[in-house]
Amino acid sequence: MLKLVTAVIKPHKVDDVKEALKAAGVGGLTITEVRGVGRQGGHTEVYRGAEYKVDLLPKVKVEVVVDLADAERVADAIVAAARTDTIGDGKVWITDVERMIRIRTGELGTDAL
Amino acid sequence: MLKLVTAVIKPHKVDDVKEALKAAGVGGLTITEVRGVGRQGGHTEVYRGAEYKVDLLPKVKVEVVVDLADAERVADAIVAAARTDTIGDGKVWITDVERMIRIRTGELGTDAL
Amino acid sequence: MLKLVTAVIKPHKVDDVKEALKAAGVGGLTITEVRGVGRQGGHTEVYRGAEYKVDLLPKVKVEVVVDLADAERVADAIVAAARTDTIGDGKVWITDVERMIRIRTGELGTDAL
Amino acid sequence: MESGDVTWILVSSALVLFMTPGLALFYGGMVRSKNVLNMLLMNVYCMGIVPIVWVLVGYSLVTGEGPAAGIIGTLEYAGMAGVVDPEEILFAFFAMTFAVITPALISGGVADRMKWSAWAVFVPVWVLLVFVPVFYWIYGPNGWLEERGSLDFAGGTVIHINAGVAVLALIAVLGKRRGWPKDIMPPHNLPLVMIGAAILWFGWFGFNAGSAGAADASAIQAFMNTFLAGSAGMIAWLAAETVKGGKATTLGAASGIVAGLVAITPAAGHVGGLAALAFGAIAGVLCFAAISLKYRFGYDDSLDVVAVHLVGGLIGGFLIGFFADPEAFGGADFKAGLFFGGGAELLVEQVLSMVVVMAFCFVVTYIIAKALDATIGLRVSEEDETRGLDLSQHAETAYNLTESGSMDRV
Amino acid sequence: MESGDVTWILVSSALVLFMTPGLALFYGGMVRSKNVLNMLLMNVYCMGIVPIVWVLVGYSLVTGEGPAAGIIGTLEYAGMAGVVDPEEILFAFFAMTFAVITPALISGGVADRMKWSAWAVFVPVWVLLVFVPVFYWIYGPNGWLEERGSLDFAGGTVIHINAGVAVLALIAVLGKRRGWPKDIMPPHNLPLVMIGAAILWFGWFGFNAGSAGAADASAIQAFMNTFLAGSAGMIAWLAAETVKGGKATTLGAASGIVAGLVAITPAAGHVGGLAALAFGAIAGVLCFAAISLKYRFGYDDSLDVVAVHLVGGLIGGFLIGFFADPEAFGGADFKAGLFFGGGAELLVEQVLSMVVVMAFCFVVTYIIAKALDATIGLRVSEEDETRGLDLSQHAETAYNLTESGSMDRV
Amino acid sequence: MESGDVTWILVSSALVLFMTPGLALFYGGMVRSKNVLNMLLMNVYCMGIVPIVWVLVGYSLVTGEGPAAGIIGTLEYAGMAGVVDPEEILFAFFAMTFAVITPALISGGVADRMKWSAWAVFVPVWVLLVFVPVFYWIYGPNGWLEERGSLDFAGGTVIHINAGVAVLALIAVLGKRRGWPKDIMPPHNLPLVMIGAAILWFGWFGFNAGSAGAADASAIQAFMNTFLAGSAGMIAWLAAETVKGGKATTLGAASGIVAGLVAITPAAGHVGGLAALAFGAIAGVLCFAAISLKYRFGYDDSLDVVAVHLVGGLIGGFLIGFFADPEAFGGADFKAGLFFGGGAELLVEQVLSMVVVMAFCFVVTYIIAKALDATIGLRVSEEDETRGLDLSQHAETAYNLTESGSMDRV
Numbered sequence A, B, C: 001m002l003k004l005v006t007a008v009i010k011p012h013k014v015d016d017v018k019e020a021l022k023a024a025g026v027g028g029l030t031i032t033e034v035r036g037v038g039r040q041g042g043h044t045e046v047y048r049g050a051e052y053k054v055d056l057l058p059k060v061k062v063e064v065v066v067d068l069a070d071a072e073r074v075a076d077a078i079v080a081a082a083r084t085d086t087i088g089d090g091k092v093w094i095t096d097v098e099r100m101i102r103i104r105t106g107e108l109g110t111d112a113l
Numbered sequence D, E, F: 001m002e003s004g005d006v007t008w009i010l011v012s013s014a015l016v017l018f019m020t021p022g023l024a025l026f027y028g029g030m031v032r033s034k035n036v037l038n039m040l041l042m043n044v045y046c047m048g049i050v051p052i053v054w055v056l057v058g059y060s061l062v063t064g065e066g067p068a069a070g071i072i073g074t075l076e077y078a079g080m081a082g083v084v085d086p087e088e089i090l091f092a093f094f095a096m097t098f099a100v101i102t103p104a105l106i107s108g109g110v111a112d113r114m115k116w117s118a119w120a121v122f123v124p125v126w127v128l129l130v131f132v133p134v135f136y137w138i139y140g141p142n143g144w145l146e147e148r149g150s151l152d153f154a155g156g157t158v159i160h161i162n163a164g165v166a167v168l169a170l171i172a173v174l175g176k177r178r179g180w181p182k183d184i185m186p187p188h189n190l191p192l193v194m195i196g197a198a199i200l201w202f203g204w205f206g207f208n209a210g211s212a213g214a215a216d217a218s219a220i221q222a223f224m225n226t227f228l229a230g231s232a233g234m235i236a237w238l239a240a241e242t243v244k245g246g247k248a249t250t251l252g253a254a255s256g257i258v259a260g261l262v263a264i265t266p267a268a269g270h271v272g273g274l275a276a277l278a279f280g281a282i283a284g285v286l287c288f289a290a291i292s293l294k295y296r297f298g299y300d301d302s303l304d305v306v307a308v309h310l311v312g313g314l315i316g317g318f319l320i321g322f323f324a325d326p327e328a329f330g331g332a333d334f335k336a337g338l339f340f341g342g343g344a345e346l347l348v349e350q351v352l353s354m355v356v357v358m359a360f361c362f363v364v365t366y367i368i369a370k371a372l373d374a375t376i377g378l379r380v381s382e383e384d385e386t387r388g389l390d391l392s393q394h395a396e397t398a399y400n401l402t403e404s405g406s407m408d409r410v
Ligand SMILES: Nc1ncnc2c1ncn2[C@@H]1O[C@H](COP(=O)(O)OP(=O)(O)O)[C@@H](O)[C@H]1O
Pocket: A008, A035, A036, A037, A038, A039, A040, A041, A057, A059, A086, A087, A088, A089, A090, A091, B027, B028, B029, B030, B031, B063, B064, B065, B066, B102, B103, B104, B113
């Protein structure tokens, strides 16, 4: 059984998280540019002299499929690396993955990681 | 136990869905620019006098992690807000989330939302 | 019960995968531009005479929600279509989906696909 | 004409022609990304259709002297028949570049919702029915407004006020964009706006200093003024928005440049350098303030053509009544303004001239708009507006920045 | 030479030089985003290497009169030795700007698959072996084609036909892009295409009207014609595609402008304004139609250099045989066309001149291409083509629009 | 002055003004996408504030002859008082365009971290305290450096060396960007860089050849040299990076062009065409090599203004000592260089002149920077730097390419 660890982090923390994952022995990951709403509350921009609030702040989603046994350790590693102690640092969550295939070889499960 | 509600909606409905979620008491969400294929069927463009079909239409994916108890209500709120009654309105689906951590504080589960 | 089949593939294989899914009877899918780190190892760029490595390579994530019964067949179809036998071909994984709603009609489950 | 003067008009013509694509980028960067191509094409199209209309009939109508002398020309030179003097050809195309950019200016006001087919018809019709007569009144042989003594060095009234009023008339028929004013519709590409503004300023040297008709003292002063008014407009706008909102913006800088340039246009060869600074500074502040008018009065002038070109043009035309200074130009042959011992006479003529043009332009443009609306329809469907005009009107997408396309031939 | 004429040639040279980056953007916007930098660099590189080749040997070869008089010059002025007369220097660099843009035009046909190293060698070799002789035949002292009486005002044959044929020869060796014609490869950045087209048109005034060699009547007419042919080309292309596909497109407008400008190039100072409209309109329709030839005959001319520059050039060269009108230029010293009482003589010379250049260019370019293919290789590997030429040839990425980079020094 | 000469200076002024937005794009494309608007505005702002400063006091200070003759002018012509001769006005604004671009050049060195308010104050202060005196010493009436016999045709020392040294002084106070040199910060938009470089080259023809002051032999040679040095700079840089890193890059081509143009600037009308090739080639290689200095010495010159403008300017100023050739200009009135029989005298003056300007500029700029830092603060906060200057300084986002905005009025 495998787990998918998903993290939504601040964009400038991508490199730190990547390093932390490498250190934790994770060999692969997938990232997506996303935008998030939360407590952080957006920033103000100006258009033609009028102020407006942009709610959706740039974030990055990191997805890593890992072995069941590693999931918590990996999640903690991400948390440690992504933390800046300021609002908007993001979330990490874990979900079940039933089956994983490496496209190139057809390998399955942990072998596919 | 938490749930992840994922919705694929029309891009111009993002604001409505955001408002609906706020009204439903959801404090955070993450959105992604995606493109979708479905019954909607794509649009036609022209290049050098030749027509071609672009299958992948712009959509937005909304992801919200919520408490187990709220999942259906939240999904219904999204459905209500994203609906235009025209083809291509999109989908909402719900999956299990095992563990959720707030990066900033390390809070877990519902506290991390 | 439904399944979400997620695939991370090479960008230029999107059309092939789309065709394969159509052939497999899948009517809808959602794709996202993502970037991936893995064994493939990145490429080198030059800035001001200095070389540097870009780790995050462009990939495309394909997500398809399918009926429980079809999940493996669909995953295999993606694997077959996305394969180029070169490193970096990507992964396919399967997760559970609890509930699925078509926004336009409110149809549920398999009917919503 | 000396070869140096010919060269200056050749160069100025090229510069003014270059302004229209500059305007296309200036406007194109300001709309949302789903409408940028439509915006570009609305402008560039003017470079295609207007010259054809101009050589076939327009030029003749602003040139020939006939029964309605002072009001409108004749068809004597239609198709440039008999226009063989090189100098005449030279000024025919210099004027043509102004005819090109004037309808292009209008496009910014109607952005994001006008049918392409309606625009395609509107441009030549408007040039013939509005631009050509107004041009004649002010620059034609014995044009009646100029004869009375009003001044318009390079087209403040003919071009900027005219275009601005046309926007008001068109949008009175067209209506607001869906979502306006609730939704914010910020520029999709500000570097493009800045490229456009830069090309506009660059070209404006030809526009204003070329209007001297030679590389002479008047051209030199007009050149200097074009420089200073753009500078002062930018700084004044940046200052105004810093005071109001706390931030100096890129869009503000670009808009301030244009506001200052619009204001100096009618006066470029009639006032001195310090006056040019004043024109620019006043326009920078007032045009910025004028943006709020559309919210007050509820008209949706998408890219603020009214606030910048109409208001800026009015400011320039009005200030001439105060600052016109024939002495500074060696006692040149025009009326002096209030500040230079000329009394209120010039001011009265300026106001009259602008009011006449505004009234005429509004009425005729409104009729054209109504006629188009009743026939081919002025506005795209709701669905087409939501999908964006690039797709719905031109079946194109502006940017394809990622590799995964998924396209099939049909 | 009067200072006004000198100024005009200075300005024209700057304008023509500016066309090459304009072309780079025009082409660069049309390719997919993974190949845009390669496209830009292929063009800009011509601005670097060609002037060096030109002052070292090229200029001498198109100037000196030696044993092969009428066919090719000598090395007498190599390195600009003895070229001290300012006017000679002036025309040396005006001509140089044409030598720069001609190979740049070729790049659009071979886009997306040619090795950078092969291009780097191809450009100087082609300029010396193809451009220089053809230039000599038409503009050199007693060039044999010009002596026979054919007309090429600003380089329709020397530049556009020449570049178009070179594309055919190169791609005969290079082959098609992977996926063509099955895959659609639409432009990645249409605003960039439009900026490029605008700069091209702006620069073309220098190209055509500068070719008059002075700020005289001929320059004025050429300027007017450059305006009108671009306009008519745009409108005709938009009309043709509206009729065919139902939509007027941005890419169509940009292409139509260029088609009209190409067609008027050889005739700019030889025909009147209405003829210029005809040149533009005919080219707009026929070049649009000519796009389909590549599908019919299965050659992959990536950005339609053949349809626009070769076909457009042929149209212009051919129509001169009908429309050339010495009377309109005060009885200037060139043959009249069929429509102006000149008989078929001029037409025959036009056809001959174009056929000779096409044959020569095709053969020599093909030999160069074969030689390069056999030595350094003409085409990138399959993998490099898939990754894109920006990464594989230049180790760069055009756009980095998001913040999350993840880069490590090596 | 003939009308042709007037036209040439008008055109040149427009071209030089156009260089500043060109520079804005050149720099703007090179920074990360979160800082592009700030970069554009830092440059464009110079087009706004400097002309105002110039006509109010700057021009007077570089013109009037007073007690400190040879060192600095007077306030006699403040506000252009008494400047009524058109030719004087003409040269007043031609010089003004140089005053505009010089501080703009500095912006590239301090990119990504300087407070907007500090920049807004810095520019006018620096122009008055540094640019104006240096300009006077070299181009003012009896400027002492020029009187001694050093040469600076179009501003190698006054503009490029001056700006480069100012960067060193400013960043000595400002410090490095967060993450530098560990993080790689590659250009966010290379096509924008290329558009900018193209506009710079185009404008540089006015910069250099306009500095001849007329459309004469000197202008023609300067034009040719501007062409050739840019070409050679590009090819040399591409060659150097190919040898070093194996790849020819777009950024390299753009930088090489600028390096070559900087180097030829002081010499444009003093050397022949082959020398111009040498200037360009030497600058292309050495400026490329000079990039590594910042890593060696640990100063963060964001966009390599020092390597290109300071080093390029020094190369040009130095090589004049060898290549200056009065004979090639009909025995023009300037000292010959070492290679043309002039002894070391000129070389000594060149070095002296450059050293004096560098020392003066560094000291005064450093004092200004310290004063600003102590008052309004020179640098943005850490958080503002991370969010990007576009948002933190201007409350704008450069690109909004997708449709899903989610914005609320406040
Ligand atoms: N319930 C949620 N579901 C999905 N994503 C969320 C949720 N809450 C927050 N996020 C994501 O996490 C980001 C940070 O959350 P925020 O509440 O601003 O700060 P913090 O995590 O520090 O409390 C948001 O921008 C959003 O992308």
